[in-house]
Amino acid sequence: MxxxxxxxxxxxxxxxxxxxxxxxxxxxxxxxxxxxxxxxxxxxxxxxxxxxxxxxxxxxxxxxxxxxxxxxxxxxxxxxxxxxxxxxxxxxxxxxxxxxxxxxxxxxxxxxxxxxxxxxxxxxxxxxxxxxxxxxxxxxxxxxxxxxxxxxxxxxxxxxxxxxxxxxNPDREPIADLSTIPYPDWPKVDLKLYKDHFIPTLRHPSAPVTASRGCPLRCAFCYSPNFWRYSHRVRPIPELLGEIDLLVNKYKVKYILFQDPIFGWDTKWLAEFCEALTLRKYRKLKWMCHLHPLIFRKGEYDLIRKMKLAGCNLIHLGLQSADDQILKNINRSPSEPAILKEIIAVARANKIMTAVDFIIGLPGENRRTVRKNIEYALDSKADMVHFNPLYLEVGTELFENKDKMQTAFSEDEIVKICARANREFYLNFKTICRLSIGIIQNNPRFLLHALLRARMVL
Structure with missing residues (x-):
């Protein structure tokens, strides 16, 4: 049949x-x-x-x-x-x-x-x-x-x-037990066809993995509160490790991109996961993740050392702004810039590269706050920084209040500001040296693709 x-x-x-x-x-x-x-x-x-x-x-x-x-x-x-x-x-x-x-x-x-x-x-x-x-x-x-x-x-x-x-129709309740969900349908894709030359630490073949679903935070620019309704659920560690075993042993994956909106929010889970993955002794397996600065709000920086032992070589962090008032305007904490600098310092000591995201055009943005963001980025010693224009997604808090937003720039000006800010960061001599050292330590082959990336940026 x-x-x-x-x-x-x-x-x-x-x-x-x-x-x-x-x-x-x-x-x-x-x-x-x-x-x-x-x-x-x-x-x-x-x-x-x-x-x-x-x-x-x-x-x-x-x-x-x-x-x-x-x-x-x-x-x-x-x-x-x-x-x-x-x-x-x-x-x-x-x-x-x-x-x-x-x-x-x-x-x-x-x-x-x-x-x-x-x-x-x-x-x-x-x-x-x-x-x-x-x-x-x-x-x-x-x-x-x-x-x-x-x-x-x-x-x-x-x-x-x-x-x-x-x-x-009425909403469906989020799936409470993520272990009941089958693994992604990996046989349907050829991972060797997917190449990512944007991440300098990445090795091929690679695969995206989610260790959790949802986000408990309420960032004003993000759609997540509406899509996930503030639910945050993590996969049981044995079940997650089972998928990693499958990817490594059957599909020969060398790099995992954790695509969770907020990886490791449960620090106890994160510590246990890193310890369990370390015991697997996958020496060739490396990975990256997206962390929120407030994960380390209690000063648990030793987690970064455990992440390194488990194979992490890149931490991606979303700061969005270095200005206290702008952070308050988007439901973020003014304590985040100081915490993030400490995260970067500990990551550097453990030879983990860092990338930081900023959003330009948030409520209260002006030339002073833009300059503050650029100077913070240069002073933070992050390996990579991405200045992105604000995109007002339908359903977000900022979209609902867009008529009340005050910013000193038009959309076209914001795009140009982001381009200039990115150039200033990546053409800085110290940034070039720091980024080069990080690449050599983690993935020298990436240098073969550096010219392509430089052409795209410049």
Missing amino acids: KKDKILLIALASQGRSGFIAGHQLQKIRRRPIIGLLYISSAAESIGVETEILDQYINPFTLDDIRQQVEKNKYLLVGFYSPVVKNNSEASLETIYASYLKKHFPELTIVAGGPGTYFHGHFLDRGFDIVCKSEGDETLKDIIRYTQGKLKLSQVKGIAYREKDKVFT
């Missing part, structure tokens, strides 16, 4: 930051979409076959998708949306969905991912169903709907269009 089948699609982003244009970034940073791999495993767990099309790896056109849908009787086609869209503008996902709906009116088209907060954007432009948050269990119910086993009104966690009316 032939299995039911669904098609999952990731489209190549056309975004832009203050550092590297989106289309240029795609040339040097390609990572598997781990959200799609989790969704694929969810479908496979109930006996439904999946196909994944990743435009980053295999470029395709609208007509290519049309021909593929013609050849296959899919239960549904799902699109991954990474960034929240403004309802007034068409997006790449809606262009594809509208095209498919025109040619296949009976086809069920679904949107999911972090970018689906504003469901009207999708339901007005070709989509039938929007998964509002965590999609593992929701997709299973959507599949059951396409199989005639459920009504859409019975599916929690979605918004949908039916007979020209839009309905919003």
Whole structure:
């Protein structure tokens, strides 16, 4: 008997930051979409076959998708949306969905991912169903709907269009026990095709991994409070190590990118995880993670030494601003700049590289605060710094209060300021020396790609 089948699609982003244009970034940073791999495993767990099309790896056109849908009787086609869209503008996902709906009116088209907060954007432009948050269990119910086993009104966690009316169902509770979720569908991707030359410590093949889901914080610029509803859950350490064992032993992975919004927020869990991974003795395995400065609010800097012993060679930190008032304006703590400098110092002592993110254009931003950020970045001795323009995502606190925001710069000015700030940091002699030493210590092969990166930045 032939299995039911669904098609999952990731489209190549056309975004832009203050550092590297989106289309240029795609040339040097390609990572598997781990959200799609989790969704694929969810479908496979109930006996439904999946196909994944990743435009980053295999470029395709609208007509290519049309021909593929013609050849296959899919239960549904799902699109991954990474960034929240403004309802007034068409997006790449809606262009594809509208095209498919025109040619296949009976086809069920679904949107999911972090970018689906504003469901009207999708339901007005070709989509039938929007998964509002965590999609593992929701997709299973959507599949059951396409199989005639459920009504859409019975599916929690979605918004949908039916007979020209839009309905919003009750939210689905976040999955409490992450050990019940199957591993991402790693057999569906060839990790050797994904190359990331943006991270100087990274070795290939690499793989993204999530050790937790959600975030308990309320940063005013972030969509996370709406998507995750402040829930923060960690995977049991034995279950997480099982996936790492699989990636290392079967797929020969040499580098793991932990993509948690806030890795290691539970410091006891972080210490136990590092100790357990160290005992694995994977000498060739290295990893990076995203940490919040307040993880070390109690001065537990010895965790950094344990991270190093477990293979960590890069810590990515989001400071966003060095100005106390701006930090207060975005629901962050004024204590963070001092803590972050201490983190960087301890990381340097343990030969772990550091990267720090800033956002330019936050409420209260002016020339003085921009200069303060640049001087802080240079003084902090971070190996890498990214100055990014503020992007007002629909559903965030800043977006809801955008009419009250006070900033001294236009959007175009902010992009130019970010570019100048990045150049000033990376053309600084001490930065060049520090970054070069860090690369030589951690991954000398990266120097082969340094010219490409320099051309993108300059």
